Amino acid sequence: MIVHKRSEVEPLIYGESIVSDIDDIVRDLLELRFLTDGLAEDSTDSPDAARKIRARVRKSFDLVERVARWGAPGTIAEVLSSVRQEYLEIKNTLRVAYRHRGLSACLTDWQSPVYETTCSFSMDNMLSDGIAEHVLDYKRDGHLEAASYERRFEREYLSHLGSDTIKTYLTSCGMSAFSSVLHFLQGEYRVAGPAMALEPMYFENIHLARAFFPDLEIFRPQGKDSLRGRLEEVMPRIIFVDAVSNCGEVMVHDLETIMDFAATGTVDETFVVIDSTCLPAPLLPGGMLSDLPDHLHVILVESLAKHHQFGMDGVTGGIVAWHAPERIQSSFFKTRARFGANIADSSVGSLPCPDRRNLENRMRRHARNMERLVTGLELAGGTSVIESISWAGNGAGDCAWFRSPVASIRFRKEFARVDLYKQFEDTVLELARTCHFPLGFSTSFGFDITRLYVTAPATVWEPPFLRISIGTETASQVDELVALLIEADRRIFARQPAGPRAQVAPNITNQAEAKKAPAGRRSGTFTGETALADYLDPANYAPAPLVELPEKLNPYASRGVRILAKMMPLVPLMNVKSIPAYSMLKAASERGELRDVARIIESSSSNTVMSLSVMARLFGVDTTCALVDHDIAPALLRMLQLFGIEPFLHPGPGHEQFGKLEPRAYRARSMGDRPGWLNPGQYGNPDNPAGFARYLAPDLWAQTGGRLGILSLALGTCGTMVGVAGELRSRNPHLQVVACCPARGQAVPGPREKALLGDVTFEWQNIANHSQEVEARESFEKSVELVRNGIMGGPSSGMNLAGLLSYLQYLDGEGRLEPMASRDAELVCAFLCCDSPLQHVDEYFEALGEEYFPAVNDVPSQLAP
Numbered sequence: 001m002i003v004h005k006r007s008e009v010e011p012l013i014y015g016e017s018i019v020s021d022i023d024d025i026v027r028d029l030l031e032l033r034f035l036t037d038g039l040a041e042d043s044t045d046s047p048d049a050a051r052k053i054r055a056r057v058r059k060s061f062d063l064v065e066r067v068a069r070w071g072a073p074g075t076i077a078e079v080l081s082s083v084r085q086e087y088l089e090i091k092n093t094l095r096v097a098y099r100h101r102g103l104s105a106c107l108t109d110w111q112s113p114v115y116e117t118t119c120s121f122s123m124d125n126m127l128s129d130g131i132a133e134h135v136l137d138y139k140r141d142g143h144l145e146a147a148s149y150e151r152r153f154e155r156e157y158l159s160h161l162g163s164d165t166i167k168t169y170l171t172s173c174g175m176s177a178f179s180s181v182l183h184f185l186q187g188e189y190r191v192a193g194p195a196m197a198l199e200p201m202y203f204e205n206i207h208l209a210r211a212f213f214p215d216l217e218i219f220r221p222q223g224k225d226s227l228r229g230r231l232e233e234v235m236p237r238i239i240f241v242d243a244v245s246n247c248g249e250v251m252v253h254d255l256e257t258i259m260d261f262a263a264t265g266t267v268d269e270t271f272v273v274i275d276s277t278c279l280p281a282p283l284l285p286g287g288m289l290s291d292l293p294d295h296l297h298v299i300l301v302e303s304l305a306k307h308h309q310f311g312m313d314g315v316t317g318g319i320v321a322w323h324a325p326e327r328i329q330s331s332f333f334k335t336r337a338r339f340g341a342n343i344a345d346s347s348v349g350s351l352p353c354p355d356r357r358n359l360e361n362r363m364r365r366h367a368r369n370m371e372r373l374v375t376g377l378e379l380a381g382g383t384s385v386i387e388s389i390s391w392a393g394n395g396a397g398d399c400a401w402f403r404s405p406v407a408s409i410r411f412r413k414e415f416a417r418v419d420l421y422k423q424f425e426d427t428v429l430e431l432a433r434t435c436h437f438p439l440g441f442s443t444s445f446g447f448d449i450t451r452l453y454v455t456a457p458a459t460v461w462e463p464p465f466l467r468i469s470i471g472t473e474t475a476s477q478v479d480e481l482v483a484l485l486i487e488a489d490r491r492i493f494a495r496q497p498a499g500p501r502a503q504v505a506p507n508i509t510n511q512a513e514a515k516k517a518p519a520g521r522r523s524g525t526f527t528g529e530t531a532l533a534d535y536l537d538p539a540n541y542a543p544a545p546l547v548e549l550p551e552k553l554n555p556y557a558s559r560g561v562r563i564l565a566k567m568m569p570l571v572p573l574m575n576v577k578s579i580p581a582y583s584m585l586k587a588a589s590e591r592g593e594l595r596d597v598a599r600i601i602e603s604s605s606s607n608t609v610m611s612l613s614v615m616a617r618l619f620g621v622d623t624t625c626a627l628v629d630h631d632i633a634p635a636l637l638r639m640l641q642l643f644g645i646e647p648f649l650h651p652g653p654g655h656e657q658f659g660k661l662e663p664r665a666y667r668a669r670s671m672g673d674r675p676g677w678l679n680p681g682q683y684g685n686p687d688n689p690a691g692f693a694r695y696l697a698p699d700l701w702a703q704t705g706g707r708l709g710i711l712s713l714a715l716g717t718c719g720t721m722v723g724v725a726g727e728l729r730s731r732n733p734h735l736q737v738v739a740c741c742p743a744r745g746q747a748v749p750g751p752r753e754k755a756l757l758g759d760v761t762f763e764w765q766n767i768a769n770h771s772q773e774v775e776a777r778e779s780f781e782k783s784v785e786l787v788r789n790g791i792m793g794g795p796s797s798g799m800n801l802a803g804l805l806s807y808l809q810y811l812d813g814e815g816r817l818e819p820m821a822s823r824d825a826e827l828v829c830a831f832l833c834c835d836s837p838l839q840h841v842d843e844y845f846e847a848l849g850e851e852y853f854p855a856v857n858d859v860p861s862q863l864a865p
Helices: 016-040 047-070 073-105 144-161 174-188 203-212 224-234 255-264 326-339 345-349 356-376 418-434 475-495 511-516 518-523 531-536 578-590 607-618 634-642 664-672 687-695 697-703 719-731 776-788 795-813 817-823 838-848
Strands: 002-005 011-014 167-171 195-198 217-219 238-242 270-275 296-303 318-323 386-390 406-411 451-455 465-469 546-548 561-567 599-603 623-629 645-650 708-714 736-742 770-774 827-833
Touching (some): 016 047, 016 073, 016 475, 047 073, 073 345, 144 167, 144 318, 144 345, 144 356, 167 174, 174 203, 174 270, 174 296, 174 318, 195 203, 195 224, 203 238, 224 255, 238 255, 255 270, 255 296, 318 326, 356 406, 356 697, 406 418, 418 465, 418 475, 531 607, 578 607, 599 607, 599 664, 607 623, 607 634, 607 645, 623 634, 634 838, 687 697, 687 719, 697 708, 708 719, 708 795, 770 776, 770 795, 776 795, 776 838, 795 827, 795 838, 817 827
Parallel strands (some): 238 270, 561 827, 623 645, 708 736, 708 827, 736 770
Antiparallel strands (some): 002 011, 386 406, 406 465, 451 465
């Protein structure tokens, strides 16, 4: 959460979405600057166009800076929207300018360049150095424009792969790149032996591969063991695979297992052909091509009409990258010429210059937007035409952030007709036009504007599906898109004839669909090798129920106040801390911080460390340690041991060393700095609130229809407050947030009194409208009321409810409750139930006394008549 203050009297709080939108727009403008600089480079006709574009970009930069400093939230949103529109218009201007540059660079060129002439008029080409008899004397076969781009592509996008022989060859399009490779392997190099294609794969690639290799073995792996086993059975000489499949089933293929088999499990000459269109070559794992045996040759095939034009889509183009000896490369160069697959000279000049940093920035935006889109969609089982969304959300190595730029939506069986897919598309189009939302309807991907397209409506290779190709919209625009898709889904379903419509569970056949489809998470089915990891991933949690309290628990019900309990005890680990535990460890893994880590250590005595111990095993760390107070309750200590946690007793209040040693959180940090140890640091780790913002806030927003007026949360690490409330506040600046904590000197399991929040670095004070201290006894009593009415919320849940009721009483006393309730005809309030009461049973009796609970009676020896 970033806080800007116009004055000490008038604070202006920007939520995550506004800050994210500002960052998005700034990155958009930086991309324009990069493309403008590239336009002017090595061109005599483009400087004037570049100068005019630069002026427009500078004006937009200035506007964003001024509004970010001084604008009100509504003004900021309006200005950012106009600057985004200006970005799209400038991008279109650049698109045309790049086409002009490509044409003008070779406008006077001869396609069969002259290397000597006796003519009095010039017959020179713009690029002529090196042209000689039989050398670059026919542009159909090769030209200097392509050679310059190819060398830059190798430096920018392929150098990290670790190959000292890799060379690239431009082609007229992605399909001609793949066809050229097929023709070379089968028709000219004549590879003998089995060929295998791994599904899922782009259906046209399979169709072509079958035409060249009639005996092609097609295999759909079900995990590493399945893949390795089948490779060893078939022993293919050629392996075809999409790095990320571009079809109805989107999946990141296991390149590590494929490459390991090809390198260590084969002795004959072997070719691995990887289509990297959906996972561009610069995002492939570093060192993938280093130290490979001489008999293994790797071919990368990629379309340049997607990501490499930075959304401009001006020309077609493809590229083939060969990790192979010179004898093979030179032979393929001739094959490309004979096959007529070389790229046109004007097309090369229309391509932006390869630049890894700018391409990666763009891919990160696509990844962020795809994740935001898919996780934001609320697919209501039984009330939706959609069965599943297939997308890839598991990058590798340094690019673990990668998410597929495409997703495939499949309708439930009874709705899976081409006409209904088209109706859905038309409905989205109608809604987008009504609210002036920029959206495209066409093929391909990698654009600035999201596209929808009904794919494979007439092919026999696979059933039709709706493809979403995510754009580079701002975070707020993605949220708008989510709302459009939900509404279109609702309308299509409502138009269908009434009848029995049972929930249809997705057909889970691979890791990607089981792990990443929100519709799949609603089926509650997790299978295969990754079942546990999928089950414990918060991205796959079904939204925890949001349950309205009856009037006997809500004294303000008759006055239009609705109180709802968010039931986090019903997530897999039965507590809300499973979310930050996963978020912190996943982020640490993506940064490489878990390498060589054998032990996790955290200052926690219950939910956080219990969740960390389970989640850590998903990331390969089997031992988790807990730093706890010396007087920890025996039952709680045993529960830690049940989870396999190693407790370390730390002097707490009442111990003679208390106050003489550094606090528990600091001691945990020191222990975590030792080799082989890691302290996630829940009290200051930004991945703590980020997890709540990513996984929990969207659920609350969707379940309340964006109408949440008051949210009551406890203060512990304050990650929930900053993550959930901060994200919701960014969507609704009028949201009232109540921060609850135990009264001074009192204890409630989980939350901490204000005096003990000193080691918390999250700025919860900038989010909370009101802080409420709650007596411990009242917290336990409210929890008991909830439990006895079927709401299984622990003591902190009771505290959150008590704090909310106290705030409502305060508003009522100030005369503000009625206006808030009458504004929308009701006031929607929610409080978080953080964990179950069952682990705290002894503490209820300590806090409330035996007399509070029903007496234990002996069975009478004789029953009264």
